[in-house]
Amino acid sequence: DQQVKQNSPSLSVQEGRISILNCDYTNSMFDYFLWYKKYPAEGPTFLISISSIKDKNEDGRFTVFLNKSAKHLSLHIVPSQPGDSAVYFCAASALGGGYALNFGKGTSLLVTP
Amino acid sequence: DAGVIQSPRHEVTEMGQEVTLRCKPISGHDYLFWYRQTMMRGLELLIYFNNNVPIDDSGMPEDRFSAKMPNASFSTLKIQPSEPRDSAVYFCASSDVTGPYYGYTFGSGTRLTVV
Numbered sequence: 001d002q003q004v005k006q007n008s009p010s011l012s013v014q015e016g017r018i019s020i021l022n023c024d025y026t027n028s029m030f031d032y033f034l035w036y037k038k039y040p041a042e043g044p045t046f047l048i049s050i051s052s053i054k055d056k057n058e059d060g061r062f063t064v065f066l067n068k069s070a071k072h073l074s075l076h077i078v079p080s081q082p083g084d085s086a087v088y089f090c091a092a093s094a095l096g097g098g099y100a101l102n103f104g105k106g107t108s109l110l111v112t113p
Numbered sequence: 114d115a116g117v118i119q120s121p122r123h124e125v126t127e128m129g130q131e132v133t134l135r136c137k138p139i140s141g142h143d144y145l146f147w148y149r150q151t152m153m154r155g156l157e158l159l160i161y162f163n164n165n166v167p168i169d170d171s172g173m174p175e176d177r178f179s180a181k182m183p184n185a186s187f188s189t190l191k192i193q194p195s196e197p198r199d200s201a202v203y204f205c206a207s208s209d210v211t212g213p214y215y216g217y218t219f220g221s222g223t224r225l226t227v228v
Contacts, residue, residue: 046216093213105155
């Protein structure tokens with residue numbers, strides 16, 4: 001069963017605006033949450049992560065917010081740029097359950113000029 | 114470092130044939146993962162190794178799939194016999210102990226088509 005869910009398969013945003021990508025999870029044992037970015041014909045690349053003891057982490061234009069009570073996290077990209085157009089995967093790990101990352105199915109972001 | 118290297122990039126094979134996918138992890142990484150990406154199931158973990166030892170193979174779909182890691186710099190994923198439903202993109206990834214926090218490094222993937 002899918003423990004990490006990205007319910008929006010696609011999102012379109014204008015250049016300069018904010019992109020908000022959402023992710024929900026079901027396993028309360030998850031310790032770390034990560035976002036990956038994937039361009040066509042390439043492997044996913046790590047973008048940003050957040051520990052379950054925090055509720056926000058920033059890295060430049062990218063901010064991840066975690067709401068543990070709602071089992072929800074989101075990735076904010078401000079301002080969005082055309083080069084941000086890619087598929088974004090949410091992932092989570094539960095260290096007590098091993099070393100694997102559980103991935104969502106991804107959200108395809110299109111940033112239009 | 115050249116990153117995680119996978120070969121071949123593309124593989125087209127006939128149903129029933131044996132397929133071998135190859136992966137060279139980043140030097141110094143002691144974890145290696147095989148993932149499969151399909152439209153229906155997204156990115157799913159097949160198996161992972163720690164120090165060349167298989168730790169969790171619960172994601173391997175069936176006995177037709179096998180994976181080996183004979184040394185720290187090489188791993189293979191074999192499908193025998195292959196079936197059309199095995200068509201997918203197969204990714205190899207590696208990490209050190211910080212992987213769950215700072216992410217794995219993925220290879221570019223092998224796109225497998227079984228006809």
